[in-house]
């Protein structure tokens with residue numbers, strides 16, 4: 001045992017890692033609870049990768065997409081469970097990433113020197129939503145078909161370059177087997193290839209700068225601040241959180257298995273009350289409402305510009321918020337965050353009620 | 357954050373009676389981990405093994421009906437699937453019918469009936485079998501090909517194995 005450790009240590013520098021882990025601490029305060037959400041997202045991503053590879057074993061993109069998902073769901077042992085876990089973990093991933101992002105926002109953890117953590121995090125969230133969008137089509141059932149059809153109207157609304165982009169994404173003028181095939185390439189190859197290095201970068205920054213303290217906590221004298229060692233104490237709690245997440249995924253996946261609707265059919269009308277997944281509901285509802293004010297193409301363009309503007313502002317908050325950068329309370333930034341959260345929440349709720 | 361952070365001991369239980377307690381916690385923790393491991397590994401195993409189970413069930417087939425097989429010209433052979441594996445039906449020049457496994461007993465290549473030499477040949481390592489009995493007549497195969505029973509039926513042949 002001791003010899004093996006020495007052998008490996010000489011060659012891999014294990015004790016350096018251990019020294020690093022020993023030195024690392026995690027601040028302990030009223031808001032410490034929020035530190036877990038990034039870890040939960042990470043765990044969900046790992047579940048996604050594992051269940052994704054498992055689905056890859058039987059999934060066949062292209063014209064057979066629906067049939068292969070039907071086989072996975074109905075014929076392969078535990079196929080329904082793996083598929084369901086992949087879906088639930090995706091939803092929990094996006095949910096916990098949203099929570100993580102807002103907790104970072106309200107702790108003003110995007111402040112110098114953590115700007116790149118904020119930026120890479122938003123990029124990861126956007127990639128996560130693209131994962132969701134591209135993955136949603138893969139079963140090629142009715143809902144998937146219409147969700148994609150509607151979703152592709154968004155790039156379509158960009159003036160001039162929009163329609164060719166939408167056609168390229170679609171691989172034709174209608175959502176078809178070509179769309180599934182290229183969405184699959186996006187979902188299983190392109191997006192992971194972008195996501196993984198970005199995730200490594202994000203985690204590197206977390207390791208480099210440590211957990212951020214909220215402004216209120218930072219104002220306290222050093223002697224009053226508390227923290228716990230990362231190893232093993234915080235890690236143990238983190239792993240416990242992962243275990244809870246695993247249980248939640250398993251529970252949801254078995255109690256509410258993901259359904260497979262009737263196969264997509266070009267000639268069938270859209271089912272009543274159709275709405276996108278919750279993470280696109282806010283945009284969906286906003287576009288719908290704007291569409292009633294400003295009918296037609298102009299409304300779509302206006303809505304899209306509004307989203308883009310909001311996203312850019314949100315993205316650039318570390319640049320704007322100079323007050324909390326200096327360690328002062330920044331009420332404006334907090335209000336902005338509350339505003340964004342409220343708008344997102346209300347439009348999502350509205351979308352639900354409107355569809356129900 | 358240049359100051360040394362103030363580290364509060366997170367779990368400071370007294371050391372005296374902790375040996376047995378620690379031991380118990382270790383065993384319990386190990387047990388829980390093992391249970392989770394099994395709970396995850398079992399569905400994954402069954403999931404990946406699904407087609408294997410299906411194939412195993414299909415390979416248990418004892419009888420195959422070959423409609424129209426009686427049209428097979430003399431001196432030629434027909435390949436068919438017996439369960440999941442390839443098999444041969446040979447119509448010899450003297451109007452006898454022979455059926456046998458087409459899986460070489462050496463390393464599993466699919467064999468071929470060669471009417472000119474009236475033999476069964478395996479191209480992988482040059483294995484040779486007798487086209488009537490399936491016995492090895494040359495090359496590396498360790499044992500004969502399994503021979504099946506051929507029974508003529510209305511408009512075809514029925515192949516059975518014991």
Ligand code: FES
Nearest residue numbers: 460462463478483
């Ligand atoms: S596999 Fe047929 S001779 Fe080797």
